[in-house]
Amino acid sequence: MSIEIPEPNGSLMLAWQVRNRHVLLVGGGAVALSRIELLLQADAKVTVVAPKIDPTIEQYEKLGLLYKVHRRKFLKDDLKMYEGEASRKLDQFSGVDHFGPEEMEQIEQAVKQEQFALVLTAIDDKNLSKQIYYWCKAGRMQVNIADKPKQCDFYFGSVVRQGSIQIMISSNGKSPRLCHKLKHDKLEPLLASLDAKTAVDNLGKMRGELRHRVAPGEDTPTIKERMAWNTQVTDLFTIEEWGQFDDTALNRLLSFYPKVPQRQDIIVVPLENF
Ligand SMILES: C[C@@]1(CC(=O)O)C2=NC(=C\c3[nH]c(c(CCC(=O)O)c3CC(=O)O)Cc3[nH]c(c(CC(=O)O)c3CCC(=O)O)/C=C3\N/C(=C\2)[C@@H](CCC(=O)O)[C@]3(C)CC(=O)O)/[C@H]1CCC(=O)O
Ligand SMILES: NC(=O)c1ccc[n+]([C@@H]2O[C@H](COP(=O)([O-])OP(=O)(O)OC[C@H]3O[C@@H](n4cnc5c(N)ncnc54)[C@H](O)[C@@H]3O)[C@@H](O)[C@H]2O)c1
Known part of the structure; x- marks a missing residue:
């Protein structure tokens, strides 16, 4: 049997979930601004430390989108800014053998208040950048040093x-x-020509209804049947077609479960003739 070996020397591309988690950004210039734009899309709680703050960052601050902005130079203790009660609580839980619902909730809360999920630097001071990197590593924090790719646990893209x-x-x-x-030249025009937003919203709605109303259950046969149906139904239509369905069409699709409908059960007249 011949197998295809995955091509090495890439990165692990992930969709990192930092919603409601603290992120420290050292620097307030052009690169820091591009970081903030990405972090706000991910609903992170951003703390900025820099003597000089870009006017757009100031606007974000005024709009209440940033957790805190400190207009001063970085201090080593900034890395422990929100450590305390929550960190001590998590330490206590590390020895617990089995978690009940109450402990799970306490851990969820403590994680949100705990130390930085990520530390980012975007400063014009290479020596300080390097120091911050090693402080983060000693403190087991994930870090991106904008001017030093070797000292990045992850890159932005x-x-x-x-x-x-x-x-x-x-x-x-x-x-x-x-x-x-x-x-700019290829992907933006491609995406602009598609209503991928509505397509994915429709599929998300259908998938949610399927899991919570039409075919709920966490036993393996139910999950397998549900996933097989969802895969086949997703593939039955083009992205453009998914972008045109309304709730009536989605409910009609779901009414076939566990049978997989045919295209003509939903699309009577070809869409291009509408
Ligand atoms: C994608 C993007 C995301 C973002 O920053 O949000 C991003 N850089 C962007 C723009 C950009 N950066 C630079 C230029 C000038 C032209 C040029 O150098 O090409 C331009 C162009 C511009 O400004 O338009 C200079 C630069 N960049 C790095 C260094 C340090 C070094 O390489 O040593 C230097 C100074 C080099 C020197 O001293 O000469 C390092 C990194 N920059 C990365 C990401 C990571 C690798 C990404 C990858 O290639 O996979 C990595 C490794 C670390 C990181 O930053 O996470 C964003 C485009 C967003 C967009 O518009 O779509
Ligand atoms: N990774 C990338 O995508 C990328 C792209 C361009 C440049 N860079 C590098 O990133 C760095 C930042 O670039 P920029 O264009 O944002 O620079 P900038 O000059 O616009 O901003 C620098 C910021 O660092 C702050 N700063 C300086 N010393 C500080 C300290 N001790 N504590 C806290 N904040 C401090 C300043 O107040 C300012 O807000 C540069 O080293 C540059 O070479 C990286």
Whole structure:
């Protein structure tokens, strides 16, 4: 049997969930601004530390979108800004053998108040950047040093977004500007020609109804049947067609479950003839 070996030397591309988690951003210039734009899309609680703050960042601050802005130079203790009660609570839980619902809730709350999920620097001071990197590593924090790719646990990328759809391009550090060009010249026009937002919203709605109303249950046969149906029904229509369905069409699709409908059960007249 021949197998295809995955191509090495790339990155692990993930959709990192930082909603309601603290993120520290050291620096308040042009690069910091591009970080903030990405962090706000992910609903992170952003704390900025910098003597000089870009006017757009100030606007975000005025709109209440940033957790805190400190107009001063970075201090080593900033890395522990929100540590305390929540961190001590999490330490206590690390030895527990089995969690009940109450402990799970307490952990969820403590994680949101605990130390930084990510630390980012975007400063014009390479020596300080390096120090921050090693302080973060000693404190087991994930960090991105904008001017030092070797001292990044993760890289940022060029992101194209349409509603819930996000596409990230990475050149793995070779050419950030090429990532920008690919986004601008190719992906943005492609996405602009599609209503992927409505398509994915419709599919999300249908999937939610399927899991919570039409075919609920967490036993393996139910999950397998549900997933097989969802895969086949998703593939039955084009992205453009998914972008045109309304609630009536979605409910009609769901009414077939567990049978998989045919295209003509839903689309009587070809869409191009509408
Ligand atoms: C994608 C994007 C996301 C973002 O920053 O949000 C991003 N850089 C962007 C723009 C950009 N950055 C630079 C230029 C000038 C032209 C050029 O150099 O090409 C431009 C172009 C511009 O400004 O338009 C200079 C630069 N960048 C890095 C260094 C340090 C170094 O390489 O040593 C230097 C100074 C090099 C020097 O001293 O000469 C390092 C990194 N930049 C990355 C991401 C990561 C790798 C991404 C990848 O390639 O996979 C990585 C490794 C770390 C990180 O930042 O996470 C964003 C485009 C967003 C968009 O518009 O779509
Ligand atoms: N990764 C990337 O995408 C990328 C792109 C361009 C530039 N860079 C590099 O990122 C760095 C920042 O670039 P920029 O264009 O945002 O610079 P900038 O000059 O616009 O901003 C620098 C910021 O750092 C702050 N700062 C300086 N010393 C500080 C300290 N001790 N504590 C806290 N804040 C401090 C300043 O107040 C300012 O807000 C540069 O080193 C640059 O080479 C990275």
